[in-house]
Amino acid sequence: MKTTGDQFLVKKINKSIVLDTIREHSPISRAAVSKMTGLNKGTVSSLVQELIDNGLILEIGTGKSSGGRKPVMLLFHETAGYAIGVELGVSSIRTILTNLNGDMIEEDQRPLDTTDQDQVIERLFSAIQAMIERTPSSRYGIVGIGIGVPGIVDEKGQILFAPNLDWEHVDLHTLVSEQFGLPVTIDNEANAGAVGELQYGAGRSASNIVYISVSEGIGTGIMIGGELFRGAAGLSGEMGHMTIEANGRKCRCGNKGCWELYASASAHPNFDFKTLLRMASDGDADGIRGFYEIGEYLGIGISTIINTFNPELIIIGNQISRAERYITSAIQQTVASRSLSYHRKHTTIRFAQLETRSTLLGAAYYAISGFFSKDRATLV
Ligand SMILES: [Zn+2]
Known part of the structure; x- marks a missing residue:
């Protein structure tokens, strides 16, 4: 019996390798899959047939032949299912549907004009439900829901603390799973943003990345060797609450002088972000100066990140990307004067390639990768 169990496992792993190869290199021939994976042609053929029966792979026309019979090409069937990505923000709920x-x-x-827990959750449900109703029909339907939230999330998907929503201990994972009966992943929005940029955006060619999500608050997603660094209990990355002014303003987290009070999109003492953007685009001196100061404070925190992590890439994302042109030079100048030169030399600072959708696409990726993980029944 032991042998059977092992064979079953080996087959599942091989099937997953074949599927991943086709997903990454589609369209591709069976022979090329065999060459890339090192699996023999017979094994590849039988696994591909199962994947075709599972509806995850399609066969199309013929590819280029190197002489002899033209091979049939294999395509990943990207619309065999769909994923929902959600960003629960402090002032909005955003949802996307991806293939x-x-x-x-x-x-x-x-x-979103309230932080009342019951009301926010009701609106979250209705936003997800609306997206479910817009989903085209497919073999697997919606494979999962990923949600990025502005707070500290534990491994079970419980929000432990979301200072800008004023929430503590909300078991969002259970609430959403029970409501929709679908696989759910909850993560901090900056972690999800880092994953989004790594998979689909500016971080695709890098593996040591710090993604800085700047909107009403600041969160960071730290990628080391292509993996999220989560810390001992999954709580890492709360750099928005590092002290930047020893006797600074009081923060909702209990500390004072936190970085996000000076460098976030809502850091200006007199103007909200939208107003500031309008002022700066009209050439108003206060608007331009306001963004310059935010940029300087961002640069101070980024210098610490560069000195600490020696990342190859820092990605600045979320709402603040809309002010890129007004803050870039302040960030660059501050980092040039404050970070250690050896560290700085190896670090590129960029704005998110997915603009304000890094978290949404990262959240959807959680759902997709859960569907394709080796333990899923689909691959049996
Ligand atoms: Zn704080």
Whole structure:
């Protein structure tokens, strides 16, 4: 019996390798899959047939032949299922629908004018439900829901603390799974953003990345060797609450002088972000100076990140990307004067390639990768 169990496991792993190869290199021939994976042609053929029967692979026309019979090409069936990505923000709920390749099919945004837990959750449910109703029919339907939240999330998907929503101990994972009966992943929005940029955006060629999500607050997603660094209890990355002014303003987290009070999109003492953007685009001196100061404070924190992690890439994302042109020079100048030169030399600072959708696409990726993980029944 032991042998059977092992064979079953080996087959599952091989099937997963074949599927991943086709997903990454589609369209591809069976012979090329065999060459790339090192699996013999017979094994590849029988696994491919099962994947075709599972509806995850399609056969199309003929590829280029190197002489002899033209091979049939294999395509990943990206619309065999769909994923929902959600960003629960402080002032909005955003949702997207993607296919299994992570291509966005639908998008929606709803303003949020309350932080009352019951009301927010009711609106979250209704935003997800609306996206479910817009999903085209497919073999696997919606394979999962990923949600990025502005707070500290433990491994079980419980929000332990979300200072900007004023929430503590909300078991969002259970609430959403019970409501929709689908696999759910909850993560901090900056972690999800880092994953989004690594999979689909500016971070695709890098493996040591710090993604800085700057909106009402600041969160960071730290990628070391291509993996999220989560810390002992999954709580790492709360750099928005590192002290930047020893006797600074009081923060909702209990500390004072936190980085996000000076460097976030809502850091200006007199103007909100939208107003500041309008002022700066009109050439108003206060607007331009306001962003310059935010940029300087961002640069101070980024210098510490560069000195600490020696990352190859820092990606600045979320709302603040809309102010890129007004803050870039302040960030660059501050980092040039404050970070250690040896560290700085190896670090590139960029804005998110997915603009304000890094978290949404990262959240959808959680759902997709869960569907394709080796323990899923689909691969049996
Ligand atoms: Zn704080």
